[in-house]
Amino acid sequence: xxxFFLFGMARKRIGSAKLTRLEARARVLQGAxxxxxxxxxxxxxxxxxxxxxxxxxxxxxxxxxLKLSQEQERTVMEERDCRNIExxxxxxxxxxxxxxxxxxxxxxxxxxxxLRFRRDR
Numbered sequence: 001x002x003x004f005f006l007f008g009m010a011r012k013r014i015g016s017a018k019l020t021r022l023e024a025r026a027r028v029l030q031g032a033x034x035x036x037x038x039x040x041x042x043x044x045x046x047x048x049x050x051x052x053x054x055x056x057x058x059x060x061x062x063x064x065x066l067k068l069s070q071e072q073e074r075t076v077m078e079e080r081d082c083r084n085i086e087x088x089x090x091x092x093x094x095x096x097x098x099x100x101x102x103x104x105x106x107x108x109x110x111x112x113x114x115l116r117f118r119r120d121r
Contacts (some may be wrong), residue, residue: 089096101107108114 090100
């Protein structure tokens, strides 16, 4: 069996043994190209992963900082709410105002027993 290839205007005759060798070389080259393509894809994948690792660590660090900030914000908001309640009570409740004033100034009435508790802040 003879196969003819057309290169430009000239025809070249290739024998079957030579054709078999060329086909074998072509298959080897195709396999090598596939292996090289897979190796390049794997290398590119490793590069992407290697570049993502520092970004992931930075993200985790920022998330931890955000969580800490949110906890501090919640604590401050609770403190603000307590202060607002105390302020409202001082403005509107005369009994509460009297208790606070007597406590700060260490005043007490005759016959009254005052108990003090230490608070750790």
